[in-house]
Amino acid sequence: MDSKTKALEVTDLTVAYQRKPVLWDIDLDVPSGVLMAIVGPNGAGKTTLIKTILGLLKPAAGHVLIHGKSYIEQRQIVGYVPQRGSVDWDFPTSVLDVVMMGRYGELGWFKRPGRRERDLAHDALTKVGMADYADRQISQLSGGQQQRVFLARALVQDAQIYFMDEPFQGVDATTERAIVTLLQELRAAGKTVIVVHHDLQTVPEYFDWVTLLNVRCIASGPVSQVFTDDNLRSTYGGRVGFLSRNGTATEVAYGHPV
Amino acid sequence: MDILYSLFFDYTLRTVAIGTAIIGIVSGALGCFALLRKQSLLGDAISHATLPGVVIAFLLTGSKAPLVLIIGGIIAGWLATLLVTTIVRHTRIKEDSALGIALSVFFGFGLVMLAFSQTVPNANQAGLNRFLFGQAAAIIERDVITMGVLGFITLGLMTLFWKEFKILSFDPEYAASLGFPVRWLDILLTTLLVVAIVIGLQAVGVILMSAMVVAPAAAARQWTNRLGLMVGLAALFGAMSGVGGAMVSSLGSGLGTGPVIVLIISVIVVVSMLLAPNRGLVWNWIRQQRNRHRLRLETVLSDLYILSQQHQDPSHGHSIEILRAMNVGRGGVEHSLHILLEKGYVQEIGPDSWVLTPRGLAEAKRLLQDMNGLPQPLQEVTVS
Numbered sequence: 001m002d003s004k005t006k007a008l009e010v011t012d013l014t015v016a017y018q019r020k021p022v023l024w025d026i027d028l029d030v031p032s033g034v035l036m037a038i039v040g041p042n043g044a045g046k047t048t049l050i051k052t053i054l055g056l057l058k059p060a061a062g063h064v065l066i067h068g069k070s071y072i073e074q075r076q077i078v079g080y081v082p083q084r085g086s087v088d089w090d091f092p093t094s095v096l097d098v099v100m101m102g103r104y105g106e107l108g109w110f111k112r113p114g115r116r117e118r119d120l121a122h123d124a125l126t127k128v129g130m131a132d133y134a135d136r137q138i139s140q141l142s143g144g145q146q147q148r149v150f151l152a153r154a155l156v157q158d159a160q161i162y163f164m165d166e167p168f169q170g171v172d173a174t175t176e177r178a179i180v181t182l183l184q185e186l187r188a189a190g191k192t193v194i195v196v197h198h199d200l201q202t203v204p205e206y207f208d209w210v211t212l213l214n215v216r217c218i219a220s221g222p223v224s225q226v227f228t229d230d231n232l233r234s235t236y237g238g239r240v241g242f243l244s245r246n247g248t249a250t251e252v253a254y255g256h257p258v
Numbered sequence: 259m260d261i262l263y264s265l266f267f268d269y270t271l272r273t274v275a276i277g278t279a280i281i282g283i284v285s286g287a288l289g290c291f292a293l294l295r296k297q298s299l300l301g302d303a304i305s306h307a308t309l310p311g312v313v314i315a316f317l318l319t320g321s322k323a324p325l326v327l328i329i330g331g332i333i334a335g336w337l338a339t340l341l342v343t344t345i346v347r348h349t350r351i352k353e354d355s356a357l358g359i360a361l362s363v364f365f366g367f368g369l370v371m372l373a374f375s376q377t378v379p380n381a382n383q384a385g386l387n388r389f390l391f392g393q394a395a396a397i398i399e400r401d402v403i404t405m406g407v408l409g410f411i412t413l414g415l416m417t418l419f420w421k422e423f424k425i426l427s428f429d430p431e432y433a434a435s436l437g438f439p440v441r442w443l444d445i446l447l448t449t450l451l452v453v454a455i456v457i458g459l460q461a462v463g464v465i466l467m468s469a470m471v472v473a474p475a476a477a478a479r480q481w482t483n484r485l486g487l488m489v490g491l492a493a494l495f496g497a498m499s500g501v502g503g504a505m506v507s508s509l510g511s512g513l514g515t516g517p518v519i520v521l522i523i524s525v526i527v528v529v530s531m532l533l534a535p536n537r538g539l540v541w542n543w544i545r546q547q548r549n550r551h552r553l554r555l556e557t558v559l560s561d562l563y564i565l566s567q568q569h570q571d572p573s574h575g576h577s578i579e580i581l582r583a584m585n586v587g588r589g590g591v592e593h594s595l596h597i598l599l600e601k602g603y604v605q606e607i608g609p610d611s612w613v614l615t616p617r618g619l620a621e622a623k624r625l626l627q628d629m630n631g632l633p634q635p636l637q638e639v640t641v642s
Contacts, residue, residue, distance in 0.1 A: 080435040087429045105436030137483040
């Protein structure tokens with residue numbers, strides 16, 4: 001894999017909160033155009049990994065390249081969907097307004113969003129099935145609708161590579177389906193999508209690439225090669241009982257090698 | 259009417275009213291951002307923390323020129339916020355405690371300095387005390403000019419950085435991911451808040467100034483779901499209480515301007531919390547009653563339907579007692595039946611014998627279908 005086809009290249013990345021390492025010596029190569037899940041137990045550093053890649057947290061060591069360049073140079077081609085719970089949904093603003101925030105970076109200083117931004121936001125809302133909600137106050141949205149709004153906000157960024165932090169958390173089955181379809185459309189359009197994911201059962205169905213993370217990077221690669229019982233066991237550590245059950249379920253359901 | 263007359267034609271009162279209006283507008287507008295960023299306590303800490311700055315500025319220069327004292331206050335308020343961020347970043351102390359520490363340390367020091375300033379032989383020192391509770395009556399034209407210029411700059415910057423402040427307040431991490439320097443924006447917005455607070459100190463006082471930051475914003479939030487409108491309303495509420503406070507205290511009742519201003523804005527807050535549509539308590543209560551009422555009707559209707567299904571004969575009547583038994587603890591069955599009768603959903607075919615009309619039957623079927631189908635929020639199920 002040469003650096004042109006690499007969407008994301010993480011080298012020796014170490015992050016610590018007050019001396020306690022949260023991520024330790026992560027090396028990661030993600031090819032362009034994959035739909036990748038990051039899985040791992042709570043406290044594995046999944047969110048921290050994404051935030052560090054996006055420059056929101058300072059690493060103690062290591063560096064990150066996005067399509068061969070630093071994040072600061074590539075900001076325009078990166079889209080971000082933070083955890084839905086990270087903001088106060090009682091903020092006095094409308095759905096359309098939140099989606100237009102995805103254009104603020106492109107707009108630059110002082111310029112206010114105008115007609116073009118409004119149109120782009122409407123398009124994105126249509127893609128996530130929320131066109132009728134453009135003028136809604138955001139506090140009136142359900143969890144799944146909030147998630148769709150955040151997705152629409154990332155879509156208007158028109159990025160090449162997307163980072164999404166638990167987009168499936170607390171959404172109903174319909175929304176989950178809609179989001180998966182959207183992610184697969186993004187992949188079909190040649191985008192790279194990296195998703196923090198919690199449900200091991202759906203990994204083989206939804207994703208083609210996976211990174212198993214628990215402070216260290218346990219494994220990363222195509223789901224068919226990397227998503228094995230052994231790797232899952234080393235990722236989830238002590239909880240082997242829970243794990244082998246999960247592993248078997250995965251194996252039975254999708255026929256993956258143990 | 260005299261007081262209104264004086265407001266326009268009495269030079270002194272007009273000056274005071276313009277001054278307090280500026281204070282209310284600027285602190286109301288900037289207060290919205292503090293409120294939305296959950297930083298209401300920061301306003302309290304800043305205003306208390308400005309006291310030593312004001313006193314030291316006076317001691318150093320011997321001048322009570324508004325700009326000198328304001329700059330002293332700004333520096334002290336700014337140092338206090340710096341202290342808060344430093345404590346939060348480098349220790350395990352959380353923000354609320356850090357705010358408490360900054361507030362008490364700076365305010366305590368300010369009181370000491372104030373006491374000390376009284377012992378300095380300087381004919382000019384009298385009147386610094388008014389920074390504690392505020393004395394709008396002492397506002398003169400040069401104060402108003404200073405306030406006006408500073409307020410104008412503050413609001414101008416707020417307008418210029420509107421989009422940036424909005425995204426900073428809603429989702430700072432996302433703003434950072436887009437490349438906005440959120441730390442600098444945060445510092446800028448906090449500085450504007452400090453300025454908004456400091457220009458009000460002379461009239462409202464360090465102790466009550468924080469109310470001018472929190473209260474107009476809290477009241478405005480009740481009435482609107484749009485940031486722009488919220489900022490405008492908060493400015494209006496702030497101005498109203500400022501002018502009102504100036505007028506009442508100028509009546510010579512001996513009431514301090516600061517306390518009166520705060521009383522007025524408190525009334526506005528209470529009224530807003532009670533009466534504002536959608537968010538107000540009264541409105542919520544009415545909505546709750548309406549829902550409860552509708553739920554009762556729906557229950558009686560579906561109960562009658564269930565009863566009718568148990569009998570082959572649709573004209574078989576049912577007594578209120580049966581419905582009551584099915585509705586234990588809910589009450590109001592008889593009342594509900596009469597409303598349903600008016601709507602034409604039920605009819606009384608004999609003494610204490612009730613059946614569904616064909617319309618009522620259709621409605622009950624639809625209701626039960628809705629309940630068994632996709633979960634639907636209660637508000638959207640209507641009996642009409």
